[in-house]
Amino acid sequence: MTAAHVIRSDEEAKEVARKLAASFAEQADVRDRDRRLPAEEVEQLSVSGLLGITVPARYGGAEVSVATLTEVFRLLAAADASLAQIPHSHFVFLEALRLQGTEGQQARYFAEALAGARFANAQTERGGRTVTDDATTLRRRPGGGYVLDGEKFYSTGSLFAHWLVVRAVLAGEPPVGGAAPKALAYIRRDAPGVTVVDDWDGIGQRTTASGTVRLSGVLVADDQVVPYTPIFAGPTTYGARAQVLHAALDAGIARGAVDAAVAAVGRARPWFESGAATAAEDPLVAQQAGELEITVRSAEALLREAAAAIDAAEADLTEETTARASIATAVAKAAAARASLEASTVLFELGGTRSAAASLNLSRYWRDARTHTLHDPVRWKVQHIGRWLLSGTRPPRHGQL
Numbered sequence: 175m176t177a178a179h180v181i182r183s184d185e186e187a188k189e190v191a192r193k194l195a196a197s198f199a200e201q202a203d204v205r206d207r208d209r210r211l212p213a214e215e216v217e218q219l220s221v222s223g224l225l226g227i228t229v230p231a232r233y234g235g236a237e238v239s240v241a242t243l244t245e246v247f248r249l250l251a252a253a254d255a256s257l258a259q260i261p262h263s264h265f266v267f268l269e270a271l272r273l274q275g276t277e278g279q280q281a282r283y284f285a286e287a288l289a290g291a292r293f294a295n296a297q298t299e300r301g302g303r304t305v306t307d308d309a310t311t312l313r314r315r316p317g318g319g320y321v322l323d324g325e326k327f328y329s330t331g332s333l334f335a336h337w338l339v340v341r342a343v344l345a346g347e348p349p350v351g352g353a354a355p356k357a358l359a360y361i362r363r364d365a366p367g368v369t370v371v372d373d374w375d376g377i378g379q380r381t382t383a384s385g386t387v388r389l390s391g392v393l394v395a396d397d398q399v400v401p402y403t404p405i406f407a408g409p410t411t412y413g414a415r416a417q418v419l420h421a422a423l424d425a426g427i428a429r430g431a432v433d434a435a436v437a438a439v440g441r442a443r444p445w446f447e448s449g450a451a452t453a454a455e456d457p458l459v460a461q462q463a464g465e466l467e468i469t470v471r472s473a474e475a476l477l478r479e480a481a482a483a484i485d486a487a488e489a490d491l492t493e494e495t496t497a498r499a500s501i502a503t504a505v506a507k508a509a510a511a512r513a514s515l516e517a518s519t520v521l522f523e524l525g526g527t528r529s530a531a532a533s534l535n536l537s538r539y540w541r542d543a544r545t546h547t548l549h550d551p552v553r554w555k556v557q558h559i560g561r562w563l564l565s566g567t568r569p570p571r572h573g574q575l
Contacts, residue, residue, distance in 0.1 A: 176217070176220070176221050176290070177221075177289065177290070178220055178221050178222070178223050178225070178226065178288065178289055178290030179221065179222060179223035180223055180226065180234070180235075180288060181222075181223040181224065181226065181227050181236050181238075182236055183236055183238075184236065184238045184239060184241075184242040186236070187224065187227045187236060187238050187242055187243075187246055188242060188245055188246060188249070190222050190223065190224055191224060191245070191246040191249045191250060192249055194218065194219065194222055194224070194250065194253075195249045195250050195252065195253035196253070197215075197218070198212075198215055198250065198253040198254045198257055199252075199253035199254065202253060202254035202257070202538075203534075203535040203538060205254070205256070205257075205381050206256065206380050206381065206535060206538045206542075207535045207538075209380050209381060210381065211333065211334075211372075211381050211383060212254075212256070212257050212260075212381055213334060215254075215257055216257070216260060216292065216331075216334045219257075219260075219261065219292075220290035220291070220292060221290060223288075223290075224246060224261075225261060225264060225287055225290060225291070225292060226284075226287045226288035226289075226290070227242070227243065227246070228243060228265055228268055228269070229268070229284045229287055229288055230272065230280075230284070233280065233281065233284040233285070233288075234284075234285075234288055235284065235287075235288060239481070239485050240411075240415060240418065240481045240484040240485045240488070241478065241481040241482055241485055243265065243419070243481075244418050244419065244421075244422045244477060244478075244480075244481040245422070245481075247262075247419050247422035247423060247426065248422040248423075248425050248426040248429070248474070248477065249426065250426065251422060251423045251424075251425070251426020251427055251430070252426040252427070252429040252430040252433070253426075253430065255378075255379060255423060255426060255427045255430070255539075255542040255543075255546060256379045256380060256381040256382045256542065257381070258423055258426060259330055259331075259379060259382050259423055259546065260292075260294075260330060260331040260334060260382055260383070261292070261331065262295075262330065262331075262416075262419050262420070262423070263293065263294055263295030263297070263330060263331065263339065264287075264292055264293045264294065264331070265415075265419065266295070266412075266415065266416045266419075266573075267293050267295070267339040267358065267360075268283070268284070268287055268293065269412060269415055269416075270339075270358055270400060270402070270405060270412070271283050271284070271400060273405055273410070273412060274400050274401045274402070274404060274405060275400050276397070278397060279360075279397060279400060282397075283337075283360060286336070286337065291336040291337060292331065292334055292335045292336050292337070293335060293336070293337045293338075293339055293360075294329065294330065294331035294332045294334065294335035294337070294338055294339070294363075295328075295329055295330055295331065295332070295338075295339060296326040296329045296332060296338045296339060296340040296341070296387040296389075297326060297328075297329075297339070297340070297341045298326065298327060298328045298329075299324070299325065299326055299327060300325075300327045306572075308324070308341060308342060308343050308356065309324055309325075309343075310322070310323065310324025310325070310326065310340060310341070310342040310343065310389065311323055311324060311342055311343050311344075311345040312342045312343070312344050312345065312357055312359060312394065312399065313345045313346065314345075314346060315393075318395075318396060319393060319394055319395045319396055320359070320393075320394040320395075320396075320399060321391055321392065321393060321394070322340060322342060322359055322361065322367075322389050322391075322392040322393075322394050323389055323390060323391060323392070324340075324342060324389050325386065325387070325388050325389065326340065326386065326387040326389070327384075327385070327386050327387075328384050329370070329383075329384060329385060329386065329387045330382045330383065330384040331382065331383055331384075332363070332370045332383060332384075332385065332387050333370055333372055333383035333385070334383060335363045336362070336363055337360055337361065337362060337363060338360075338361050338362075338363055338368065338370075338387060339358050339359070339360055340358065340359045340361060340387070340389065341356055341357075341358055341402060342356065342357060342358075342359055343355075343356055344356065344357050350403050355401070355402075355403040356402040356403050357399050357400060357401055357402050357403075358399070358400045358401075358402050359392075359394045359398055359399055360398045360399075360400065361392060361394060361398060365392055365393075366392070366393070367389060367390045367391045367392035367393070368387070368388070368389060368392055369387070369388040369389075369390075370385070370386070370387050370388075371385050371386040371387075371388065372385050373385040373386050376545045377541045377544070377545060378538070378540075378541030378542040378543070378544055378545030378546065379541075379542055379545045379546055380541075406571040406572060409487075409491050409492055409493050409495070409496040409571075410491075410496060410571060411484050411487050411488055411491075411496055411499050411500075412573065413500065413571065413572055413573045413574055413575045414480070414483075414484050414487075414496070414499045414500045414502075414503040414575065415484060416573055416574075417500075417503045417504070417507055417550075417574060417575060418477070418480050418481055418484060418503045418506065418507075420507060420546070420549055420550070421477050421480065421503065421506045421507040421509075421510040421511075422477060422510070423546055424473075424507070424510035424511050424513065424514040424543065424546060424547060425470075425473050425474050425477050425506075425510040425513065425514070427514040427517075427518065427539060427542050427543045427546065428469075428470045428473060428510065428513040428514040428516075428517040428518070428543075429470060429474070429517075430539060431514070431517035431518040431520075431521045431539040431540075431543075432466060432467065432470050432517050432521075434521055434536055434539060435463070435466070435517070435520065435521040435524045435525060436463075438521060438522075438524060438525025438526075438528070438529040438534075438536065439453050439454050439459060439463070439524050439525060440453075440454070441525065441528055441529075442459075442524070442525050442526040442528060442529070443526065443528075444456045444459075445458075453524075453526070459524060462520060462523065462524060463524060466516065466517055466520050466524075469512070469513050469516055469517070470513050470517055472509060472513070473506070473509040473510045473512070473513035473514075476502075476505055476506040476509045476510070477506045477509075477510060479502055479505075479506065480499070480502040480503040480505065480506035480507075483498055483499040483502035483503070484499045484502075484503065486499070487499040493568065497562070497568040497569060500558075500569045500575040501558065501559055501562045501569060503575070504555035504556075504558055504559050504569070504575060505555075505559055507552065507555055508552045508555050508556055508559070511543075511547040511552050512552075514539075514542075514543035514546070514547060515540070515543050515544065515547060517539070517543075518539035518540035518542075518543045518544075519540060521536060521539060521540075522536070550574045554574075555575070558570075558575060
């Protein structure tokens with residue numbers, strides 16, 4: 175792994191993201207069409223220093239704001255939504271370390287992140303009644319440490335990872351709140367007993383490598399295990415942080431689709447009844463484009479508001495501030511999901527029949543939006559927003575809010 179640059183400020187992080195996004199955009203449609211996994215681009219992401227920007231200052235990182243991190247994701251997603259999603263779990267699990275890791279664990283893994291190491295998710299399973307059910311287990315070994323067994327799916331970025339972060343049940347431990355406690359195991363991607371299978375076949379987000387991770391008798395040391403259940407024992411922005419980055423991905427897809435729509439209008443012909451010389455001068459095209467811009471800008475503004483609410487909550491962590499951050503994030507996620515789906519559909523209405531040419535591969539915006547917005551149901555976010563508005567009911571604490 176090539177040594178990574180160390181980013182020192184919020185502004186530098188955003189500037190690096192802008193430059194990387196411009197580079198990533200150049201072949202994004204080709205990567206999607208051919209399902210060419212972005213190994214080279216992911217390495218560039220490591221070398222750029224972006225993977226270390228949330229590391230606390232006392233460990234040598236820039237400790238950027240959530241507002242900055244969110245903007246980094248939005249910029250990257252506008253260029254290539256698949257590539258932008260790959261580091262999502264990386265930042266989520268660095269936050270888990272900040273919240274629950276020991277001093278030694280933080281020093282070790284934050285240094286890895288600053289050096290460009292990539293952490294990927296091995297969290298959700300295909301079995302179980304709901305996505306929160308885990309059959310993967312960490313069992314105590316008589317001589318110390320654990321044995322990890324199970325199978326995970328939707329393991330975004332696992333093929334490109336140096337470290338896999340596996341959510342597992344702590345077998346044999348006393349229940350917490352009526353359920354078995356869970357922990358996160360930070361294991362090497364190439365550890366004995368780990369198999370990563372490239373079997374992701376989604377219609378969109380095609381190059382995220384979100385396939386299967388199989389774990390068979392993986393030996394895990396005590397200092398590789400971080401408590402997970404306690405993250406939600408008190409006021410937390412953990413879920414809001416994770417969700418605001420998903421909202422940033424959707425907002426980025428929406429902006430990318432708008433940019434593609436502008437280019438498509440430039441290639442289109444005006445409708446004969448308009449009397450316009452170009453498609454851009456067609457008043458109905460201009461009207462529809464204006465409405466779309468309002469929708470996307472609204473989502474972008476709500477995204478900034480949510481990120482600011484999370485930053486404010488982290489500066490004053492209470493039940494009230496974290497609830498407000500979660501609600502603001504839920505609003506932003508709902509708006510961004512809607513904007514991404516609308517923008518990626520209106521793109522074709524603005525561009526006309528020519529925009530449907532397979533060679534342009536403009537369908538990737540809709541396919542990415544449709545796939546990514548299924549990550550967690552907006553309908554439940556709307557429910558929590560409504561309850562908060564009508565009765566002041568605080569949203570539950572979990573990783574989806």
